Amino acid sequence: MRLKARDLLGIEELDLQDIELILDTADGFLEVARRPIKKVPILRGRTVVNFFLEPSTRTRSSFEIAEKRLSADSVNLVGSGSSIVKGETLIDTGRNLEAMSPDIIVIRHSSSGAPHLLAHKLRSSIINAGDGFHEHPTQALLDAFTIRQKKERLEGLRVAIVGDIAHSRVARSNLLLLRKAGAEVTVCGPPTLIPPHIEKLGAHVTSNLAEAIEGADVIMMLRLQLERQKGGYFPSLREYFYYFGLTVEHVRRAKPDVIIMHPGPMNRGVEITSEVADGPYSVILEQVANGVAVRMAVLYLLLGGSADEEAA
Ligand code: CP
Numbered sequence: 001m002r003l004k005a006r007d008l009l010g011i012e013e014l015d016l017q018d019i020e021l022i023l024d025t026a027d028g029f030l031e032v033a034r035r036p037i038k039k040v041p042i043l044r045g046r047t048v049v050n051f052f053l054e055p056s057t058r059t060r061s062s063f064e065i066a067e068k069r070l071s072a073d074s075v076n077l078v079g080s081g082s083s084i085v086k087g088e089t090l091i092d093t094g095r096n097l098e099a100m101s102p103d104i105i106v107i108r109h110s111s112s113g114a115p116h117l118l119a120h121k122l123r124s125s126i127i128n129a130g131d132g133f134h135e136h137p138t139q140a141l142l143d144a145f146t147i148r149q150k151k152e153r154l155e156g157l158r159v160a161i162v163g164d165i166a167h168s169r170v171a172r173s174n175l176l177l178l179r180k181a182g183a184e185v186t187v188c189g190p191p192t193l194i195p196p197h198i199e200k201l202g203a204h205v206t207s208n209l210a211e212a213i214e215g216a217d218v219i220m221m222l223r224l225q226l227e228r229q230k231g232g233y234f235p236s237l238r239e240y241f242y243y244f245g246l247t248v249e250h251v252r253r254a255k256p257d258v259i260i261m262h263p264g265p266m267n268r269g270v271e272i273t274s275e276v277a278d279g280p281y282s283v284i285l286e287q288v289a290n291g292v293a294v295r296m297a298v299l300y301l302l303l304g305g306s307a308d309e310e311a312a
Helices: 014-036 058-069 090-098 114-121 137-151 167-178 211-212 237-244 284-302
Strands: 047-052 073-079 105-111 125-132 156-160 182-188 205-206 218-221 258-261
Touching: 014 058, 014 137, 014 167, 047 090, 047 258, 058 073, 058 105, 058 125, 058 284, 090 105, 090 114, 105 114, 105 205, 105 218, 114 125, 114 156, 125 137, 125 284, 137 218, 137 258, 137 284, 156 167, 156 211, 156 284, 182 211, 205 284
Parallel strands: 047 073, 047 105, 105 125, 156 182, 156 218, 182 205, 218 258
Antiparallel strands: none
């Protein structure tokens, strides 16, 4: 089986078969991290440009490590070190990068739709590494991979996504994926940080944290995206923590085998206590580890790989 699309722009564009293909392929790549020589020759001679116009620790390093493990040649460019700061447009930048014949361009941008624009204008495959408030598809895929690894399924699970839903591309991509996979999703946050009409995507909505996590199989905490918040969405960080910060007492309301997730970076003491983040239910660093295998799968499949040919 092969991926139907040439680009990975969002979960919206994937069907459940594509999602399962990516997760199954990632399963096969997981063991590469445990080898003494962490490299397979699958993308030898291929070139990937990682173009990040917003800060990133996990996604950027995860893509670069995934590319190197597949033996691809990686080029890393950040917005502040590119000629965008001299006034070059995104499309001109993309066309100039493409003139050097990369196979894939991975882009993170503060504007929703920037990866779609490049996909429309360029021949290279485009991977969305996070665009504005819109989508972060590889984060949702690695989250789904981690949930499936721990729970052996996605269908029928109760997932609570808590925090700054309005500014979170992670929440949107996860909601889309989890609903496609048949999970039950509750989003929870201050009413000012819940986007209008989110229930049309199949989410239950509440501003009561206890209600959101009652009986949950998975609790996914989100970062307060203060850099994207233009107004006073809540009175103070102290008050936010009081109503929406995840503590050990809250976790007791969930299922006994609940897993706690966070895409990072975390604001400790704001959306989650250190006791929970570093506690026995936390899979936060496993999410990061799994991200490499999932991104290897995405890169491999977008360049025409199939689930049957994988590995070596
Ligand atoms: N989860 C995530 O996107 O983290 P970074 O911003 O560090 O890439």
